[in-house]
Amino acid sequence: MAHFEKAKNLNEWLDQRLAVNTLKKVMQTEYWIPKDINFLWAMGMVLAATFGMLLVSGIFLLMYYKPDTNLAFDSVNYTIMSEVGYGWLWRHIHGVGASLVFLIIYIHMFTGIYYGSYKKGRELIWLSGMGLFVAFSAEAFSGYMLPWGQMSYWAGMVITNLFSGGSLEAYGLVEWIRGDYVPADAFLTRFFMLHVLLLPLAIIGLIVLHFGTLRIPHVNNQEGEEFDYAESAELYKAGKVKESKVIPFSPVFLSKDVFVMGVYFLLFFYLVFYHFEFAMDPVNFDPADGLKTPAHIYPEWYFLWSYEILRPFSKDLGLIAFAIAQVIFFMLPFLDRSPNVAPASRRGLFKYWFWAMLIDVIVLTFMGKLPPTDALFATIGLISAVLFFVLWIALPFITKSEKKL
Numbered sequence: 001m002a003h004f005e006k007a008k009n010l011n012e013w014l015d016q017r018l019a020v021n022t023l024k025k026v027m028q029t030e031y032w033i034p035k036d037i038n039f040l041w042a043m044g045m046v047l048a049a050t051f052g053m054l055l056v057s058g059i060f061l062l063m064y065y066k067p068d069t070n071l072a073f074d075s076v077n078y079t080i081m082s083e084v085g086y087g088w089l090w091r092h093i094h095g096v097g098a099s100l101v102f103l104i105i106y107i108h109m110f111t112g113i114y115y116g117s118y119k120k121g122r123e124l125i126w127l128s129g130m131g132l133f134v135a136f137s138a139e140a141f142s143g144y145m146l147p148w149g150q151m152s153y154w155a156g157m158v159i160t161n162l163f164s165g166g167s168l169e170a171y172g173l174v175e176w177i178r179g180d181y182v183p184a185d186a187f188l189t190r191f192f193m194l195h196v197l198l199l200p201l202a203i204i205g206l207i208v209l210h211f212g213t214l215r216i217p218h219v220n221n222q223e224g225e226e227f228d229y230a231e232s233a234e235l236y237k238a239g240k241v242k243e244s245k246v247i248p249f250s251p252v253f254l255s256k257d258v259f260v261m262g263v264y265f266l267l268f269f270y271l272v273f274y275h276f277e278f279a280m281d282p283v284n285f286d287p288a289d290g291l292k293t294p295a296h297i298y299p300e301w302y303f304l305w306s307y308e309i310l311r312p313f314s315k316d317l318g319l320i321a322f323a324i325a326q327v328i329f330f331m332l333p334f335l336d337r338s339p340n341v342a343p344a345s346r347r348g349l350f351k352y353w354f355w356a357m358l359i360d361v362i363v364l365t366f367m368g369k370l371p372p373t374d375a376l377f378a379t380i381g382l383i384s385a386v387l388f389f390v391l392w393i394a395l396p397f398i399t400k401s402e403k404k405l
C-alpha cells in the first residue's frame with residue numbers, strides 16, 4: 001500500500017486518497033477558455049444548474065407523489081399543491097424548470113450550429129449533446145404522464161400509438177409498451193420508474209460524458225479561430241506575447257458563468273412566482289378519463305415542431321418523417337461537408353440554411369399548437385414540414401461547394 005503522510009487538513013486527506021486537487025489543477029491551469037466568446041457560451045452551465053433545480057425539486061415532489069392511477073392525480077393536485085407546506089413551490093419550480101430547460105437546450109443547440117462547434121474534433125461533443133436532448137425529451141414525456149390528468153392520458157395514448165408501426169401493424173408492440181390495452185396502472189408505474197430512476201441516471205452519465213468530450217478539443221470561439229489554446233497561454237506566461245487569447249476556466253470564466261446564472265435565476269424565479277401557469281396545461285387539471293377524448297390533443301411547446309412534422313402526412317409517411325426528425329440532428333457533423341469552422345454569417349449558402357432552419361422550426365412550433373381544421377394553417381404546416389427535409393437533403397451539397405475561408 002502506498003505511504004500516506006499525516007494530512008494537515010481535510011483537503012489534503014482527500015487529495016491523498018482521491019486526487020481531488022488534480023481536477024482543480026486541470027480547471028485552473030490546463031483547461032482554457034478563449035476570450036473571444038459571448039454570453040451564449042454560459043448556456044451549458046445554465047443547463048447544468050437547471051438540471052440541478054429539477055433534481056432537487058423532483059426529490060421533494062417524490063416524497064408525496066403516489067404512482068397509482070387512483071391516487072396520482074390527487075397526490076399532485078391536492079396533497080402537494082395545498083396540503084404539504086411549500087409543496088406548490090416545488091411543483092412550480094419543477095414545471096417552470098422543465099419548460100425552461102428546453103428553451104435553453106434549443107438556444108445552446110442553435111448556438112453550436114451557428115458557430116460550427118460540431119465540426120472536426122468536436123463531433124463527440126455534439127453527439128453526446130444530442131444524446132442529452134433525446135434523454136431530456138424522454139424525461140419530459142415520462143414526467144408529463146405522472147399527474148395522470150387528461151393530457152397525460154391522451155398524450156400517452158397518442159404517442160404510444162405511434163409504435164403500432166403504421167400499416168406494418170407491429171402486433172402487440174403497443175400493448176407491450178403500455179403493459180395493457182390502454183394506458184393504465186402498469187403504464188403509469190413504468191413511466192414513473194423511467195422518470196425518477198433510469199432516465200435521470202442516463203442524463204447524469206451523459207452530462208459527465210459531454211463534459212469529458214470538451215476536455216481535449218476545448219470550446220470553440222466566435223470566429224472559429226483554430227489555434228493551440230495551451231500554447232497561447234504558455235507564450236503569454238513566458239512574456240512572448242502581450243496578451244493571452246485564453247483564460248483559465250476556473251475561477252476566471254466560471255465567475256462569468258455564475259453571473260449569467262444569476263441573471264437567469266432572476267427570470268426563473270420571476271416565472272415561478274408570477275407566471276408559472278405558462279408551464280402548466282389547463283386541460284391537465286382534469287383527471288384522466290379514458291372515455292372522454294379532449295377536443296384537441298397537442299404536446300408541450302418543445303415537442304410541437306416534431307409533432308407538426310408528423311401531422312400533415314398520411315399515417316406511414318408521417319411516422320417515417322417523425323422518426324427521421326427525431327434523429328436527423330445527430331447527423332449534422334457528417335452532413336456538413338465544409339471544412340470551415342466559422343460563424344454562419346461568414347459561410348456562403350450555409351448562412352441562409354441556418355436562418356431557414358431556425359425559422360422553419362419556429363413556424364412548425366406555432367403550427368403544431370393550432371387545431372388541424374384550418375386549411376390555410378394546415379398548408380403552412382405541410383410546406384414547413386417539407387422544407388425541413390429539403391433543407392437537410394440540401395445540406396451536404398451546399399456545404400461541399402463552400403469556398404475555404
Ligand code: HEM
Pocket residue numbers: 040041042043044045047048051105108109112115117118122125126127128129130132133207210214218219220221
Ligand atoms: C443538459 C444538457 C446539457 C448540458 C448540461 C450541457 C453543458 C455544456 C457545457 C457546460 C458546455 C461548455 C460551455 C458552453 O459552450 O456552454 C457545452 C458545450 C457544448 N454543447 Fe452542451 N450541454 C447540454 C446539452 C447539449 C445539447 C442538447 C447539444 C446539442 C446537440 C449540445 C452541444 C454542445 C456543443 C456543440 C458544445 C461546444 C460549444 C463550443 O465548442 O463552443 N449540448 N455544453
